[in-house]
Amino acid sequence: MKTSLVNSLSVSLVIATAYVCSAQAEIEYSGSAAFEQRYFLQDPLYPQQSRDNASVYFAPELFTALNDGSDTILFRGFYRLDQRDQERTHGDIRELLWSHIGDDWEVKTGIGKVFWGQTESLHLVDIINQTDAIEAIDGEDKLGQPMVAVSLYKDWGNFTLFALPYFRERTFAGMDGRLRGPLNIDTDNPLYESEDEEKNLDWAARWQHTLGDWEVGLSYFDGTSREPDFVPGLNAQSEVVLRPYYSQIQQVGVDVLAIVEAWIIKFEAIQRSGDTQDYWAMVGGFEYTSVGVFDSIYDIGWLMEYQYDDRQELATSSAQNDLLFGARWVFNDIDGTEVLFGVVQDLDYSNVRSGFVEASSRINDHWKWRLDAYLFSSDEPTEVSFLLRRDDYVQFSLEYYF
Numbered sequence: 252m253k254t255s256l257v258n259s260l261s262v263s264l265v266i267a268t269a270y271v272c273s274a275q276a277e278i279e280y281s282g283s284a285a286f287e288q289r290y291f292l293q294d295p296l297y298p299q300q301s302r303d304n305a306s307v308y309f310a311p312e313l314f315t316a317l318n319d320g321s322d323t324i325l326f327r328g329f330y331r332l333d334q335r336d337q338e339r340t341h342g343d344i345r346e347l348l349w350s351h352i353g354d355d356w357e358v359k360t361g362i363g364k365v366f367w368g369q370t371e372s373l374h375l376v377d378i379i380n381q382t383d384a385i386e387a388i389d390g391e392d393k394l395g396q397p398m399v400a401v402s403l404y405k406d407w408g409n410f411t412l413f414a415l416p417y418f419r420e421r422t423f424a425g426m427d428g429r430l431r432g433p434l435n436i437d438t439d440n441p442l443y444e445s446e447d448e449e450k451n452l453d454w455a456a457r458w459q460h461t462l463g464d465w466e467v468g469l470s471y472f473d474g475t476s477r478e479p480d481f482v483p484g485l486n487a488q489s490e491v492v493l494r495p496y497y498s499q500i501q502q503v504g505v506d507v508l509a510i511v512e513a514w515i516i517k518f519e520a521i522q523r524s525g526d527t528q529d530y531w532a533m534v535g536g537f538e539y540t541s542v543g544v545f546d547s548i549y550d551i552g553w554l555m556e557y558q559y560d561d562r563q564e565l566a567t568s569s570a571q572n573d574l575l576f577g578a579r580w581v582f583n584d585i586d587g588t589e590v591l592f593g594v595v596q597d598l599d600y601s602n603v604r605s606g607f608v609e610a611s612s613r614i615n616d617h618w619k620w621r622l623d624a625y626l627f628s629s630d631e632p633t634e635v636s637f638l639l640r641r642d643d644y645v646q647f648s649l650e651y652y653f
Contacts (some may be wrong), residue, residue: 272405276317277315277316279313279314281653282327283310283650283651284308285648286648287646287649288304288310288647288648289303289306289645290644291429291641291643292644293641293643300428301431302580305334306339310329311326311328312326312346312486320352321353322349323350324348327344327345327346328344329342333428336424336428338385339386341385342396344489345362347362350362352613354379354515355403358399361395362396363401364380365399365413367468367506368519369506370472370506370517370552371517371575372577372595373534374519375533376468376504376519378470379398379472380396381418382394382421382422382477394486396415397415397416400412410459411456411457413457415421415452418448418453418497420438420441420449421479422438422440429567429642429644432638433516434483434491434492434493435492435493437486438462441496443497444497445499451474452474453472453474453475455472455473456470456471457471465504465508466508466509467504468504471501471502473501475497476500480496481496498503500524502524503523504520505520506520506633507519513540513542514538514539517538518535519533520535528562530560530561532558532559532561532562534556535557537555539553544568548583549581549582552578553573554578554593555575555576555577557575558571558574559571564633567635569635569636576593584611584612586614587611588613589612591610602630602631605628605633606624608623609621611649618649619651620647620650621648622646624644624645625643627640
């Protein structure tokens, strides 16, 4: 995290804390902490790596409401300590957000998290927050984004305009970490298309509305791409490294969700333009829920989604012509036990596929266990997944909520 950002975040936290204390507001304190153990099923590709890895994280949360609920202040922090990878030992302010609510409008300012999207396997339209890529392979973890957001809630839909004054660089595994390529990514020397670099003023807008059974979202983004390209270079030790390059892009997105009886229809698509390449991509499919299968209390949701990227072999992700098959097993028990598993098959190469399992359940009011597994199979050097062909892993987490 850059010094300027740390200083601005510290100032914001001091101001927010002083405001809360002066108002003598009641502060709600909660959060979570966890121990995680990963075990990799194959020997690593690179000598610096290991087959097992342990880590712990702490995620506190503070919340207070003022002026009869018209104003709120939310703080969510995060810190992880990793056994092997010093790049994965990191902290972040996920959210430090002041919100003011009017009759049919709302203003939020500070550091926030915004999620756009509907599909299960890929979130194409979700572009406000930067991915915290060292946390997990699924891209669900995000860094906090400095922002000002103004929302209107009208009969014709909800509309939000975002000003994003500071860019967050993507995180990457270090040389001792796994789920990486052969070259070190030099995050200390990124490249930008914008002369303002990380201080480029990005902006975005989104309209969302419910039309009968259909929930429709339209979005636009103009600013620094959250997804970097990579430029070869030399570091101070004359070693070959990859420098992240963040270009300026414009992206139009659409996302759709429809619930029709036992069917959930999901769709996302984007059109992106920039200095590197113009392209469009989509992901769409359905989830069908079988309630009380075999006269039991269990529900099973069957999932299928198709992923397409018209860059094809030039795509920076493996989701350029792929099909997901999966199932969500809901136990409907008091502990909220669920299991989600699936396989993503590349339709261009029969020998390229990946699989995942996500399972979790509560132990009691404070404790929860979680099991995650990711498997990769690829014999095609041109595929992005080829870099992960020996990084199959299983992770067990023991989580505490307070």
